[in-house]
Amino acid sequence: xxxxxxxxxxxxxxxxxxxxxxxxxxxxxxxxxxxxxxxxxxxxxxxxxxxxxxxxxxxxxxxxxxxxxxxxxxxxxxxxxxxxxxxxxxxxxxxxxxxxxxxxxxxxxxxxxxxxxxxxxxxxxxxxxxxxxxxxxxxxxxxxxxxxxxxxxxxxxxxxxxxxxxxxxxxxxxxxxxxxxxxxxxxxxxxxxxxxxxxxxxxxxxxxxxxxxxxxxxxxxxxxxxxxxxxxxxxxxxxxxxxxxxxxxxxxxxxxxxxxxxxxxxxxxxxxxxxx
Ligand SMILES: [Fe+2]
Numbered sequence: 001x002x003x004x005x006x007x008x009x010x011x012x013x014x015x016x017x018x019x020x021x022x023x024x025x026x027x028x029x030x031x032x033x034x035x036x037x038x039x040x041x042x043x044x045x046x047x048x049x050x051x052x053x054x055x056x057x058x059x060x061x062x063x064x065x066x067x068x069x070x071x072x073x074x075x076x077x078x079x080x081x082x083x084x085x086x087x088x089x090x091x092x093x094x095x096x097x098x099x100x101x102x103x104x105x106x107x108x109x110x111x112x113x114x115x116x117x118x119x120x121x122x123x124x125x126x127x128x129x130x131x132x133x134x135x136x137x138x139x140x141x142x143x144x145x146x147x148x149x150x151x152x153x154x155x156x157x158x159x160x161x162x163x164x165x166x167x168x169x170x171x172x173x174x175x176x177x178x179x180x181x182x183x184x185x186x187x188x189x190x191x192x193x194x195x196x197x198x199x200x201x202x203x204x205x206x207x208x209x210x211x212x213x214x215x216x217x218x219x220x221x222x223x224x225x226x227x228x229x230x231x232x233x234x235x236x237x238x239x240x241x242x243x244x245x246x247x248x249x250x251x252x253x254x255x256x257x258x259x260x261x262x263x264x265x266x267x268x269x270x271x272x273x274x275x276x
Contacts, residue, residue, distance in 0.1 A: 098221060099208040105225050105232075106201060109136060110194070112235050115253050118190040124183025125245045129238040134166065134182045137193045139228040140200040141166035145173050146220050148203050151213050158199045159188075 113121065113132060121132040130138075141162060149155050157163065165185065167176035177185070188196065207213045207221075214221075236252075243250045 101225055105228050109232055121190050123242045125242050127180035129241050130182050132235055132239055133190050133193050135231045135235045137166045138168055139231050140197045142224050142227055143204055144200050147207060147217050151207055151217055158196055
């Protein structure tokens with residue numbers, strides 16, 4: 001998984017992020033679990049990543065992200081089907097472009113919430129667990145911060161306070177709310193959070209349909225897609241922990257009934273006495 005390198009030079013990062021060569025020089029492979037590991041600057045990192053030459057950097061991005069990003073798995077749609085579709089309120093178009101990959105990943109995040117109630121989405125059982133609502137907002141904040149704000153010179157934040165609430169550990173992007181208290185934040189509501197997501201999607205559509213901007217920000221969008229997929233894993237593990245703390249034992253999603261094989265009746269098996 002990839003995470004933005006959170007160096008100490010905020011201005012430099014703010015200037016360079018979004019420009020393929022410089023941007024990818026500031027990312028590093030690492031596992032980002034619940035702690036979203038912060039990695040230190042390494043002096044020779046730019047050399048290893050071939051900074052300053054967009055061509056190898058873009059090919060590096062392609063190999064890093066690979067075509068797997070387009071093969072976004074889809075969970076069975078829950079019977080309730082209450083999730084609001086993102087991306088022009090329709091299912092994604094196809095499997096072979098960045099626009100489609102963006103839509104499919106964004107849609108899947110909301111599909112994961114189809115069996116949840118708003119109350120489920122705000123609970124934080126332990127500091128290592130984030131509320132579902134926070135994941136939905138944070139993944140949108142990523143695209144707003146590292147694509148929309150960089151790409152659109154006259155960009156006005158959908159809500160300026162969201163940058164503080166939904167930044168996780170990206171020090172270069174500004175201050176952030178403390179993780180253990182994410183479960184204390186009842187506002188924005190889940191509905192407002194979904195509105196925020198859809199607002200970001202509507203603006204991202206403009207980026208994805210602009211050839212020049214798409215070329216410039218493709219690596220960042222790839223990264224944002226992978227970042228959201230990482231948070232989809234966290235949404236599942238976190239909601240399982242949330243439900244595990246509930247004496248009512250809520251079920252995240254009913255398992256599909258499977259036809260098991262018939263088990264033969266239990267009986268005694270005779271065998272010759274001896275030392276075996
Ligand atoms: Fe994150």
